[in-house]
Amino acid sequence: MSEITYYYSAHSAFAYLGSSRVMEMCATHGLTLVHRPIPLSPVVEAQGSLPFRARTQAHVDYFFGREIERWAAMRNVPVMSARPMHHDEDYTLASGMILALGDRGTQVDQMAHALLQAHWCDDLDLSDATALAVLARSLGHDSTKLLDAAQSASVKEQYQNNAKEALAADVFGSPTYVLNGESFYGQDRLEMVERAITTPFAATQWSNPPVD
Template sequence: MAKVCQYFFAPQSPYAYLGHERFVRLAKQYGVQVEIKPCDLGKIFGVSGGLPLAKRPPQRQAYRLIELKRWSEFLQLPLNLQPKFFPVPGDPAAKLIIAARLAHGTDAALAVTGAIMRAVWAEERNVGDADTLAAIATECGHDGKALVKSSETASVQAEYERHTDEAIAANVFGAPWYVVEGEGFWGQDRLDFVERAFAR
């Protein structure tokens, strides 16, 4: 029986972007089934003591930029440190990912997720905009307009809220967050440990 990894993230998170492709490769390499769970990081911060970027002290904001630059160079992933469309609300993109999973399965949703993350951090695109999201989904081989429409339904909203509640119940307080056999791992810099858990 395949191992399962719950993958909690906010699509606008730079660290989720930095870890996404590597995580997907590892899951495929070890035959791990991914449960993709985009969630509302603002709501999670509200109950876990986290602060949105604008409310963090200046020294934390400055160090964040240093770390993002380091990781971008180390992983050889393009990343605009201060993208044109950021901060950006994550809800519309998260719900598009959920709609993609419901309509086309987890692999399709993971591909759409990667495309959305690249759009924010490497392509200067506004993922808070419905037309941009439709274009991204279309580029991934789907009917983008139909997917955006389905992302706005009550059933997708309910799924988004459920993911967020599950994240809070699992003591998630940041993104990305991976749960393997009940063990949580916070951050793309923990993927070496995630890989060890996959290999166990």
């Protein structure tokens, strides 16, 4: 066991809330965090789940209200007091910036966290190339080169491959952490992930009938 595969979208509230924690866990236990940013809605819909635009107002209000506030307090991380104005903008370019740096390592960790934090604390528009360039420079990158790489054919292909890999791994939401082939969905499962690092859970005995 040497790595955690991390499926998430670059605009995910709960990926942000668990971002620092999962990176701390990897550092503590000597694990590599393997980044797999994905286009979330296509993956969710392909798995048969409802995208947020199709969910009830009560569900959306709860998700973007109390649940985020409570977990921000639990994780001791800052967060906006309202849903980001730019939350529905395309985040492909931001995802490409992560992918252009690779799938692991300090620079990738920093970029992923910075994008999530800027979106959920400062309402960063993840489709705004100018704003993304400023963020890239703040992390010490050549913003022109990085944005060019983020839009390259190879990065776009990797982004789609991540989506295919997520579907094959039965990922249906962000964030999902995979450790030794076992999936843990949601940042609220991070304590389970940490327990599994040292004491793996027993193999499941459940036998569920297929869903019609």
